[in-house]
Amino acid sequence: MELFFIFIGAVLVNNFVLVRFLGLCPFMGVSKQTETALGMGAATTFVMVVTAAITWLLQWFVLEPFNLPFLQTPIFILVIAAMVQLVEMFLRKTSPNLYRALGIFLPLITTNCAVLGFSLIAVQSAYSFIQSLIFGLGAGVGFTLALVLMAGIREELKFADVPKPLAGTGIAFIIAGLLSLAFSGFAGLV
Amino acid sequence: MGIVKEFVKGLWNDNPTFRLQIGLCPTLAVTSSALNGVGMGAATTFVLMCSSILISALRNVIPSKVRIPCFIVVIATFSTVVDLVMNALLPDLHRVLGIFIPLIVVNCILMGRAEAFASKRPVFDAAIDGLGMGIGFTWALTLIGTVRELLGAGSLFGYKLVSDTAATFGIFSVAPGAFITVGFLLAAMNMISTRLRKTSKEA
Amino acid sequence: MNESVRMIVVLAVIAMLSGGLLAGVYEWTSGIIAENELREMQSSVFQVLPGTVRIELLDTAPSTLVEDDPTTMREVEQTTTQIFVGYDDRDDVTGFAFVGEGAGYGGAIRILVGVDDNSGAILGLAVLSHSETPGLGSKIEEASFRNQFVGKTLDDPIAVGKDINALTGATVSSRAVTEAVRRGFADAAAAYERSR
Numbered sequence: 001m002e003l004f005f006i007f008i009g010a011v012l013v014n015n016f017v018l019v020r021f022l023g024l025c026p027f028m029g030v031s032k033q034t035e036t037a038l039g040m041g042a043a044t045t046f047v048m049v050v051t052a053a054i055t056w057l058l059q060w061f062v063l064e065p066f067n068l069p070f071l072q073t074p075i076f077i078l079v080i081a082a083m084v085q086l087v088e089m090f091l092r093k094t095s096p097n098l099y100r101a102l103g104i105f106l107p108l109i110t111t112n113c114a115v116l117g118f119s120l121i122a123v124q125s126a127y128s129f130i131q132s133l134i135f136g137l138g139a140g141v142g143f144t145l146a147l148v149l150m151a152g153i154r155e156e157l158k159f160a161d162v163p164k165p166l167a168g169t170g171i172a173f174i175i176a177g178l179l180s181l182a183f184s185g186f187a188g189l190v
Numbered sequence: 191m192g193i194v195k196e197f198v199k200g201l202w203n204d205n206p207t208f209r210l211q212i213g214l215c216p217t218l219a220v221t222s223s224a225l226n227g228v229g230m231g232a233a234t235t236f237v238l239m240c241s242s243i244l245i246s247a248l249r250n251v252i253p254s255k256v257r258i259p260c261f262i263v264v265i266a267t268f269s270t271v272v273d274l275v276m277n278a279l280l281p282d283l284h285r286v287l288g289i290f291i292p293l294i295v296v297n298c299i300l301m302g303r304a305e306a307f308a309s310k311r312p313v314f315d316a317a318i319d320g321l322g323m324g325i326g327f328t329w330a331l332t333l334i335g336t337v338r339e340l341l342g343a344g345s346l347f348g349y350k351l352v353s354d355t356a357a358t359f360g361i362f363s364v365a366p367g368a369f370i371t372v373g374f375l376l377a378a379m380n381m382i383s384t385r386l387r388k389t390s391k392e393a
Numbered sequence: 394m395n396e397s398v399r400m401i402v403v404l405a406v407i408a409m410l411s412g413g414l415l416a417g418v419y420e421w422t423s424g425i426i427a428e429n430e431l432r433e434m435q436s437s438v439f440q441v442l443p444g445t446v447r448i449e450l451l452d453t454a455p456s457t458l459v460e461d462d463p464t465t466m467r468e469v470e471q472t473t474t475q476i477f478v479g480y481d482d483r484d485d486v487t488g489f490a491f492v493g494e495g496a497g498y499g500g501a502i503r504i505l506v507g508v509d510d511n512s513g514a515i516l517g518l519a520v521l522s523h524s525e526t527p528g529l530g531s532k533i534e535e536a537s538f539r540n541q542f543v544g545k546t547l548d549d550p551i552a553v554g555k556d557i558n559a560l561t562g563a564t565v566s567s568r569a570v571t572e573a574v575r576r577g578f579a580d581a582a583a584a585y586e587r588s589r
Contacts, residue, residue, distance in 0.1 A: 178366070
């Protein structure tokens with residue numbers, strides 16, 4: 001039951017993009033087509049779950065026992081960068097199709113602050129191993145949901161008559177604001 | 191002249207927030223008040239300048255194959271330094287900015303400048319570029335913070351401008367207001383730029 | 394020099410320098426950070442225990458009580474991590490203050506509760522940290538909510554719906570604070586009695 005709450009909390013109530021403001025760069029950059037949005041979301045979710053496992057082990061078996069809290073940020077970001085590389089190599093060998101679909105997004109994930117942000121939040125919340133994994137999955141699914149919703153709207157937007165100064169990113173931000181407003185309706189769900 | 195250009199481009203033409211639209215997460219997350227915007231901007235500027243200088247100084251030493259991990263380590267180190275020093279000297283600000291201080295490390299501005307500028311240019315140019323970009327980021331954050339604080343809390347830099355009982359637009363203090371503020375500020379920037387271009391053409 | 398050897402050497406040197414720099418900065422700042430936290434805690438205790446000018450940490454083994462709470466439908470982790478004894482300017486005991494923790498809506502809520510030495514009644518409550526929704530759950534910081542706890546003793550129910558009114562639209566936050574008070578209270582009072 002508690003795991004379910006963590007998941008729903010990460011996907012809807014405290015959606016990483018629309019409520020916590022994490023992962024905004026890819027959110028604005030890769031949300032022009034539904035298909036690419038879905039690919040980016042899937043790749044990110046995958047990296048998040050893998051990172052969740054490794055950062056959890058590092059935090060509680062290395063950083064904490066050896067009293068090295070100040071190395072947290074450098075180590076986590078290096079783990080994420082290494083994970084992204086590994087996932088990239090692994091996919092290229094095992095599933096060329098998936099690699100072709102996700103390949104171009106993978107390098108971008110390293111600088112997606114949603115990944116590092118969620119690792120730090122998971123540690124702060126002192127989640128257990130399983131909780132961290134579920135939290136990572138929820139964060140990834142929440143990110144994907146926001147990305148796909150945004151892409152769907154932006155695809156339709158091509159046919160709309162947007163005032164010239166607002167065209168492009170301006171209107172995208174306002175749409176994101178409205179989406180965020182909608183998501184704040186989930187407050188109180190959990 | 192060249193130096194002035196490198197400095198000024200960060201303020202307007204290549205402004206990271208309004209022009210390049212990078213480094214968006216802290217831009218929206220911590221700008222619920224003007225002071226937070228200044229604090230976040232200053233912290234980012236410090237990390238940006240330090241890492242630009244160091245990366246530029248090491249540009250002939252770092253092999254190109256491992257340059258990305260090297261940049262990451264340098265940037266992460268300076269982010270952590272800021273995190274610790276701010277926690278010690280400015281605990282109140284540190285509490286508000288919270289997780290977004292360690293997240294400076296994944297701010298695309300830093301990686302972007304390291305890769306595109308600092309790793310190719312001499313130390314002094316890199317420092318000026320970092321400073322310009324940092325100040326450009328800071329003023330953008332401060333502007334967004336000012337607008338949101340005025341509308342959301344009816345105050346400016348913490349000073350209440352309206353009576354305590356007056357209704358304010360609380361939505362500007364929370365997430366949706368942040369997106370909407372940035373959206374309209376972007377539109378304003380575009381209008382000003384178009385106007386400027388027109389006048390310079392006429393002149 | 395071999396290319397790959399050079400790569401490894403450069404990376405290792407940079408990583409070592411970074412670790413060294415961070416260890417130095419950490420060494421320098423950790424003392425100040427701890428001092429700040431202590432000072433902050435001190436001023437919070439002064440606030441919930443009027444008349445206190447000096448505090449002492451009560452040495453207790455951290456008592457952990459993990460209970461399943463059916464009212465909030467989730468496991469509420471309840472710990473009384475720290476108990477402080479307050480002294481006034483004549484070095485008489487004013488009472489004790491304890492830190493309580495409850496699971497709020499956005500994360501853990503940490504509160505500090507001051508209890509009078511004579512009457513055993515709550516003198517004040519301060520919210521140390523929370524991450525509740527601004528405008529809704531964040532109202533737990535307001536005096537009108539916090540003052541509901543003043544005067545309560547161990548004999549009171551201290552429960553939302555009984556003697557504590559929940560904040561509109563922030564039932565979870567209100568409940569988290571109330572639970573933190575009730576559970577921490579019994580625990581801390583027992584530890585305080587034992588120490589006398």
